[in-house]
Amino acid sequence: MNRKFVLGVLAFLVFVFVLQWNAPSKFVWQPTYLHTDRQPFGCAVFDSLVQSSLSQDYSVTNKTLPQLLSEGKQPRAIMVNAINFTPTVTDLKAMKQLLRRGNKIMLVVHDYRPESRCVDVIPVWIDSYGTFSPRMVQISLQQMGDPMDTLWWADQKPYQKRMFRVYYPLMSGGFEYRKRIECDTLLQYRKLDIELADTQAIQPTTEGWQPKIISMRIGKGTLLLNAVPQLFTNYGILDKDINPLIFRTISQFGNMEVVRTQAYLPKSSSGSNSPLSYFLEKEPLRWAVYLALFGLLLFFVFTARRRQRVIPVVTPPENKSLEFVRLIGTLYHQHHDNRDILTKKCNYFAETIRRSIMADIMADEEQRETVTLITNHTGLTRQEVENTLLKIRKLKDAAKTSDSELKELVDAMDKILNQL
Structure with missing residues (x-):
C-alpha cells in the first residue's frame, strides 16, 4: 500500500510538471x-x-x-x-x-x-x-x-x-x-x-x-x-x-x-518572467527558496544510503541427472527386462537415423538405400552395417534376449550413432 501511494504521488507530480511545461x-x-x-x-x-x-x-x-x-x-x-x-x-x-x-x-x-x-x-x-x-x-x-x-x-x-x-x-x-x-x-x-x-x-x-x-x-x-x-x-x-x-x-x-x-x-x-524570478525578487520568498533547497540537500545527504532488506544467499540447485540415471538403471536391473531395453534402444536408434540422414531402417523395401546412406555417413563397412540392421530385426522379433546379445547389439548401434 505504501509503495502504491508513493507511485501515485510521483505520477501526479509528473502530470503537473508536464501540464505546466506545456501551458x-x-x-x-x-x-x-x-x-x-x-x-x-x-x-x-x-x-x-x-x-x-x-x-x-x-x-x-x-x-x-x-x-x-x-x-x-x-x-x-x-x-x-x-x-x-x-x-x-x-x-x-x-x-x-x-x-x-x-x-x-x-x-x-x-x-x-x-x-x-x-x-x-x-x-x-x-x-x-x-x-x-x-x-x-x-x-x-x-x-x-x-x-x-x-x-x-x-x-x-x-x-x-x-x-x-x-x-x-x-x-x-x-x-x-x-x-x-x-x-x-x-x-x-x-x-x-x-x-x-x-x-x-x-x-x-x-x-x-x-x-x-x-x-x-x-x-x-x-x-x-x-x-x-x-x-x-x-x-x-x-x-x-x-x-x-x-x-x-x-x-x-x-x-x-x-x-x-x-x-x-x-x-x-x-x-526573465519565470515564476522563480518573481520568488527571487521578494526577500521573504527568496529565503523560503533557499531554505527549501537547503532542506532538500540535507534530505539527500541523510537518505542517500540505500535502504533494503538483506538479500538471502540462494544456493544453486544440485545436479540430479546422475542420480536419475542410476535410479533408472537400478529399476531395469531389478526387473531384468532385456526385451524392453532393446525395444526402446532400437526405437531411439531408428528415430536418430531418420532425423539425421532421412532413412527408415524399418522399411524392408528401402533396405539397400538405407545401408548405403549409413555407410556413406559413418565410414563403416557395408557388411558391418548390414549385420547390425539384421540383428536388430532378428532380436526385436525374438521372445527373449540374453545379456550378451543385448550388450553386443547396443554397442553396435552406439558405434553407428557416434560416427554420424
Whole structure:
C-alpha cells in the first residue's frame, strides 16, 4: 500500500510538471528591448528575423557610443535602444563624431530630454505618453470604439506613400522641437486631412500631422529619431501590418553593417518572467527558496544510503541427472527386462537415423538405400552395417534376449550413432 501511494504521488507530480511545461506562458507587456527577451516587447525574435533577412551584417552589443567610436571601423548603422535615454556629455560628443564620420544612428527611445547645453547636438525632445495595454484595447472594443489608428509612410524613395494600421497606444510618442530644424519625415500620424511635404522646416507644432520617425543630416552621417519604439520589437516584427514598416525604416541604412546596442537600457532589466524570478525578487520568498533547497540537500545527504532488506544467499540447485540415471538403471536391473531395453534402444536408434540422414531402417523395401546412406555417413563397412540392421530385426522379433546379445547389439548401434 505504501509503495502504491508513493507511485501515485510521483505520477501526479509528473502530470503537473508536464501540464505546466506545456501551458502557454503569460505575456508581459513591459518593454525591455533585450536580446534575450521573448516577450512581446523584447527583441529576441526581432534580432533573429532581422539578422536573417538583411544581406549585410547585423549584431547586438552592449557597447556604448564612445566604445563604438573607439573601434574606428568603417561607417555603419547604429540602433540605440533605450527607455529613458539620458546620454552623458561624452556620449553626445561620441554621437556627433560618429555622425561626422558618415555613420547612421537611429535613436529608438521612449523619452529623451537632453540638457540645455546639449541642445545643439540634437535639438529635439522625444516624449512618450504611455505604453501599450491589452486592457485599454479591450475597453475600447467594449465601448464599440476602434482601438487602431493610421500611420502614414511619406513618399520617400524607393518607397511610395503607404498607410499602416496600428494600435493607437503603440504610437503615443512624439517630438518637441527646441528650435527650427530641417529634416525628412519618414513616418507620420495623420490628425487632419492636410498634406505634409517630405522635406520641410518643422515647427514645434505642425497642424494636422505628428511625425513619428524623422531623419536629419549631420555632417556626413544621418540621424534618425524614432518615437514609436514599441513597433521595433518581437510584436512588431511578427505583425504582418507592422513588419513592412520596420524594414522600410531599416532600409534607410543602405548596405551598411547594422549594430543594435543595449548599453542604455536599464541595468535591472532581465527579460526573465519565470515564476522563480518573481520568488527571487521578494526577500521573504527568496529565503523560503533557499531554505527549501537547503532542506532538500540535507534530505539527500541523510537518505542517500540505500535502504533494503538483506538479500538471502540462494544456493544453486544440485545436479540430479546422475542420480536419475542410476535410479533408472537400478529399476531395469531389478526387473531384468532385456526385451524392453532393446525395444526402446532400437526405437531411439531408428528415430536418430531418420532425423539425421532421412532413412527408415524399418522399411524392408528401402533396405539397400538405407545401408548405403549409413555407410556413406559413418565410414563403416557395408557388411558391418548390414549385420547390425539384421540383428536388430532378428532380436526385436525374438521372445527373449540374453545379456550378451543385448550388450553386443547396443554397442553396435552406439558405434553407428557416434560416427554420424
